[in-house]
Amino acid sequence: MEAVAVHEESFGSLLRSWRQRRRVSQLDLAIEAGVSARHVSFLETGRARPSREMVTRLAEELDVPLRHRNRLLVAAGFAPVYPEREVRAPELHAVRQALDTILAGHEPYPAVVVDVAWNLVAANAAAGMFLEGVPDELLKEPVNVMRLSLHPDAMGGRLLNLAEVRGHLLRQLRRQAESSGDGRLAELHDELAAYTYKDRAGVEADVAHLTGPSDLLIPLRIAAGDRVLSLFTTIATFGTPMDVTLSELAIETFWPADEETAAAFRVSGR
Template sequence: MGALAVQEETFGELLRSWRQRRRVSQLDLAIEADVSARHVSFLETGRARPSREMVMRLAEELDVPLRHRNRLMMAAGFAPVYPEREVLAPEMDVVRRALDKILAGHEPYPAVVVDAVWNLVAANSAAAMFMEGVPAELLQEPINVMRLSLHPQAMGGRLLNLAEVRAHLLQQLRRQAELSADGRLAELHDELSSYTYPGVDLNVAHVPGPGDILLPLRVAYGDRVLSMFTTIATFGTPVDVTVSELAIETFWPGDEETAAALRERSRP
């Protein structure tokens, strides 16, 4: 017997999937897109064919990631709209220069650039501290920042508040997988959830104290305990798939002792 053909999802099926993922009714989507609910229904059932402009409008209203907007366009019979260039492509020079400036400017504190599935794209020299003592197999390309954060032989083995940080990162990863419909994130979530940490109670709930502002990363580093928090930045107006999926995570000292340790580490 020959191989079974894989049936591609239709535009209507994809549209319905994104509408339901965003928890939006046909009527609500119709109002936001300035069309009739009947037309939205006909698009989902295949009784009507969308124009190129209609696909763009519906995707915008549903906040569909650029990668999946291209899929919607192709399912509707149109060519993809958004290019997907390599980070090292000549056209990406302006993006690379911006990233390099941000990474260098954040020294002596760590900063990394990651893609849609948290694979490392770039890092400043201070971020090397997260890779010290990590097994070589975890540092093979592509290096995954989430995996480094929770693997018991990497940062997961050094986090003094592992239970709280793990719960936060897994929740963040699960939400990203749901919002983006990226199966790779769901697989990564399942992998990280399976890690075991002998002697560590993972059921400890973090109850913020009266003086808490942020959940810190409390990391054992030599004979010191470093306390850090992070911020994440993205490009504001991307029209390239790769650029839309890049994120810059910067690590900041949570106290003066940590700031001093990071400054000292950066000295020749």
């Protein structure tokens, strides 16, 4: 049997990659970490090996996500220190209770919990409005909230201000992909950016849009039968996570942007 080469990540190359991603010089990183620029250079070239404490300090200064901090530790020859538990693990019982309370308490308005790749983790009953009429293939696990938001056969076909929302979400995804180093987000961005849309006459729609400086919020203006629902969103994360799973969870809550929308949800939630 032919031998298969195993690629091992270099701590130095990973450190350099994160430093460059954060647009930080070796000198600036050295000053923040309390070491010499020469030492940072030696770490990146492999001429010096870091201690566990140094890996942790550099990762903290570069704001490296917990998942990638574990990768840095392993590349430096240490065991990962940040656990990655399933959301349903017994240790996360208090977290699940908090999430359930937030989701239920936000009724009658929609709220969802997503992971770092925007896959749906949990939702309240009101969020079911986003799934109405969506093809089964888009509801296969894992259900992706970004894909549902922009797919022509899902919310993308119901948004009356698609160009605005699409432009904002694609920029958001691109920034997240660049800052997190998560290839899944880059792939998702490219998939969503390739969607094409047609108007009611079957003509391909122009979805290019640059948000103007006078815009305050970009609402989701959703066609719902003979009504137009207007919603804006807020996103919350856990403040001091030390678990990979928790660090990658976000709660997105949807709020009515006008009284007509609020009244519609109050009626539907009765």
